[in-house]
Amino acid sequence: MSSKDTKDHTFNNPSLSLLLLFVTITQISAVHFPINVWPKPTNFHWPHPSFIPLSPTFKISHPTHHHLSSAVSRYRHIITTEHHHPLLPPATNLTSSSPPLTSLIITITDVTSPLTHGVNESYTLTIPPPLGSTTAYLTAQTAWGAMHGLETFSQLVYNNPPRVAAGVEISDEPIFKHRGVVLDTSRNYYGVEHLLRLIRAMSMNKMNVFHWHITDSHSFPLILPSEPELAGRGAYGEDMKYSVEDVKKIVHFGMEHGVRVLPEIDMPGEYHSSYFILFLVIRFYLGK
Numbered sequence: 001m002s003s004k005d006t007k008d009h010t011f012n013n014p015s016l017s018l019l020l021l022f023v024t025i026t027q028i029s030a031v032h033f034p035i036n037v038w039p040k041p042t043n044f045h046w047p048h049p050s051f052i053p054l055s056p057t058f059k060i061s062h063p064t065h066h067h068l069s070s071a072v073s074r075y076r077h078i079i080t081t082e083h084h085h086p087l088l089p090p091a092t093n094l095t096s097s098s099p100p101l102t103s104l105i106i107t108i109t110d111v112t113s114p115l116t117h118g119v120n121e122s123y124t125l126t127i128p129p130p131l132g133s134t135t136a137y138l139t140a141q142t143a144w145g146a147m148h149g150l151e152t153f154s155q156l157v158y159n160n161p162p163r164v165a166a167g168v169e170i171s172d173e174p175i176f177k178h179r180g181v182v183l184d185t186s187r188n189y190y191g192v193e194h195l196l197r198l199i200r201a202m203s204m205n206k207m208n209v210f211h212w213h214i215t216d217s218h219s220f221p222l223i224l225p226s227e228p229e230l231a232g233r234g235a236y237g238e239d240m241k242y243s244v245e246d247v248k249k250i251v252h253f254g255m256e257h258g259v260r261v262l263p264e265i266d267m268p269g270e271y272h273s274s275y276f277i278l279f280l281v282i283r284f285y286l287g288k
């Protein structure tokens, strides 16, 4: 089996460890509500658990924001088409006599806030009780907090046709400013689609920093336009390199998911370039 085959079979799921963490923690946490949002919001108020139908024409309105717009489209799609069926269906019935929830209105105090360390990621989400208003409200200081609120909302919807938790009030804010995952693509190369899947899994867990350890002494998979030979000699293989377009795509995808991509490029030097020494040794012995 070639090393590439091994990679494909063994390391093709960088989000697996996140999932395992998730399963472990949810198993030990006590169940208080028919649906438990993950990660547990700092304030979750659902005094009379019930569900109401979600309108087939459910709409999400939001202020203009480049990255939030794509997050809203994504969540609208998930909310109306995913039709999630929990392993243990909530022991709470649908109040089918209630008018369906028709819209979620998002308001943001500061739409210009960039996704930086320590940016305000708080949000509040209010879904009306049965037979009440047909509009839910999500308010946030920044677009990044609004994305977390959308994730929370999406977790409160299940079934086909979809129903949504009613009479819920949530205010939530992260305890830690930096909630990240480090992935080393120098020791093990991961294709772009795997990195995107990792970022998707991170956003579902409300994590906000993808520390991308791109290069190190084992390989140099990044194509630098000014120094293409670094990847030319340093990548594990022809199909194991990241182009400028790949990097832009990953960074942009991260922004749409509230995940800041923090690339780390180790300077080729004494400690971060053994692939070159290997290359020189091979060239010396093969005389090429």
Ligand SMILES: *[C@@H]1O[C@H](CO)[C@@H](O)[C@H](O)[C@H]1NC(C)=O
Binding pocket: 091, 092, 093
């Ligand atoms: C839900 O409805 C079923 C069937 O009508 C009933 O047996 C059950 O007690 C109800 N559960 C709750 C929590 O009201």
Ligand SMILES: *[C@@H]1O[C@H](CO)[C@@H](O)[C@H](O)[C@H]1NC(C)=O
Binding pocket: 120, 121, 122, 141, 173
């Ligand atoms: C974030 O903004 C909310 C709403 O304006 C505020 O209540 C909260 O204290 C802020 N959090 C931080 C960490 O500044």
